[in-house]
Amino acid sequence: ESHTQYERVGADVTMKCGSMDWDAAVTWTANGTDIDESHLNGSYLILKNVDLSQSGQYSCYEGSSWHLKYQTYLRVGTPPKEPVLMCRSNNYPKGFYCSWHLPTPTYIPNTFNISVIHGTKDMVCEKDAVPKNRCHIRYLQLFSTVKYKVTLTVTNALGKNFTTLTFDEFAIVKPDPPESVVAKPVPNNPRRLEVSWQNPSSWPDPESFPLKFFLRYRPLILDQWQHVELSDGTSHTITDAYAGKEYIIQVAAKDNDIGTWSDWSVAVHATPWTEEPKHLTTEAQITETTSASTSSFMAPPTTKICDKGAVVGSGAMAVCWTAGLVVAAYSVLFI
């Protein structure tokens, strides 16, 4: 006879050789390897303080005949800890989904059971094929005052545990991030970047349930983000970009009235349009080009720094830009 046996990590395990007497002569093997007699108490196999590495197939053979008398598959694991459950509506008003996982592995098979109660009604949460550990529910009614109560129970051979979430229909609304975010420079506009994006495809009805958006952007070299909130439209032109600097841009979405902001979209990079660098030979030309490209953030100080002891050549341009930017960064910090 053969079966599976589950034991907790750290437990002491005693295995009997089937129906053999205690004083019978037997040999035990673990995964085909003979086990030393020191682990035996008569014909019983004693494993103290088992650990995960001791999982495997244990077989017991009668001493002289080598007949297989007993076989068991030992699986060492732990009872489940309290599972982590999350429910979210990224497709309002269609419904919501719940997903879960265990905070630490149990090393043995677990079954999950999820129940959803809405007031007095039991609802069925349909399990998704992919990803596993996820199920979805369709709303039958909208604008409900009664909370939803979701209970997740996890069970394995060594124990069980559960967790509960209670929430209002409105509280779990969180769209997916906006899609297809694109940022482009605007020709002949050294301080502009045109950003456009699309509603997340999982949001089913943007006409009746419009989304609003939050845009954040910063030059790669600075840590501080700038933010713009947009109540409609799926595009925006940034007009205060630092000329010539590469920007990182992200967008988030939220239902106009309820719920929470989505995660940030995938970041896009863009650099505003710059004029083709010309070959400079005189100090006067450097000053001219520099002041033409500066803004209210960067005006007089930049020109002065570049004026003093300016060196002919494109290397000087780089110095001017960096100096101007440092000054601008400081002024931004002090605003």
Added chain:
Amino acid sequence: PTGDSWGIFTFLCAALCNLPALPALNCSEELGAGQSIQQTYDLTRYLEHQLRTLAGTYLNYLGPPFNEPDFNPPRLARAERVPSATVDLDLWRGLTDNARLAANYRAYSRLLCYLRVLDGQVGTAELRHRLAHFCASLQGLVLSIGGVMSSLGYPLPAGPAGPPAGPPGAPAAPNDFLKKMDDFWLLKELQTWLWRSAKDFNRLKKKVPPAVVTLRLEARGF
């Protein structure tokens, strides 16, 4: 998209106003409908924010368990007399503009009635003051919805002329705890209605301007 609809609408309005055979249309009235829908929407958002503070204060006044965030009592039959915002999704989508506006008008009129009853009963001066202010704003919302309905040519629903004590036949709460439960559900329904109205007026915002012109043309036999 909103800009385009306004452009078409304004053009049509101007064109119609210039047709010699017709008496001049009151264009400002039609434009007014679109604007007052926006104003009504803004008012529901304002009330929703106001309600959060009011509800917090009121539930603390009621004391535990009403002020606990996890409090999730079953609906008792008696609570059904408070108009519910809950509705079947397809039904809600298919509501005509008239039905949509009328549902809001009726709901807030009744909720206002109940809130006024509450106002007469609460203990602290602070609560009375907050409730009075909220009731005034809510009255404004009812009037605003009524205004939108009138400007679109819809008749106002028959007033909920129920006495301040509530609809006839509804028994007063037999004990203090059940009375508090009634108050709890009243606030909950009010909150849900304000969330729903934001969505109702979103739909109306997008649909009304062209529909208004069609309505007027029909009235003149075109």
